[in-house]
Amino acid sequence: ETYKVSYIKIYGRKDCCTERIHGNEVYVGTRRCGTIEYVQNRVIYFLHCPQPLLGKSVTVQKDSTIITVCEILVYGYELKTAVEGNDWQIAMKPNGQDVGFVYKGF
Numbered sequence: 001e002t003y004k005v006s007y008i009k010i011y012g013r014k015d016c017c018t019e020r021i022h023g024n025e026v027y028v029g030t031r032r033c034g035t036i037e038y039v040q041n042r043v044i045y046f047l048h049c050p051q052p053l054l055g056k057s058v059t060v061q062k063d064s065t066i067i068t069v070c071e072i073l074v075y076g077y078e079l080k081t082a083v084e085g086n087d088w089q090i091a092m093k094p095n096g097q098d099v100g101f102v103y104k105g106f
Helices: none
Strands: 003-011 025-028 031-035 044-055 058-061 071-078 080-084 088-092 099-103
Touching: 003 025, 003 031, 003 058, 025 044, 031 044, 058 071
Parallel strands: none
Antiparallel strands: 003 044, 003 071, 025 031, 025 058, 071 099, 080 088
């Protein structure tokens, strides 16, 4: 399923190594939503994508060192697709409200 993602909420560790979250880049599909900037004593980070992004996956990555993420909540809505012939594709959201879905692939 494809989702239109508005923002992402990321939980880092509380007990140690909280600075490891700094510099992690977050992608929706292949498009970058943003980069996490470490703030001392913060555990929860919100990334508001510059514009809603379409994707089937969310990726958190960093070029070097260890990544420590405890939970990711992704907020957006599922796109329902209807195809008419080969030329038209209509994307509809079921309601006007954003809904959240959780990725638990750790």
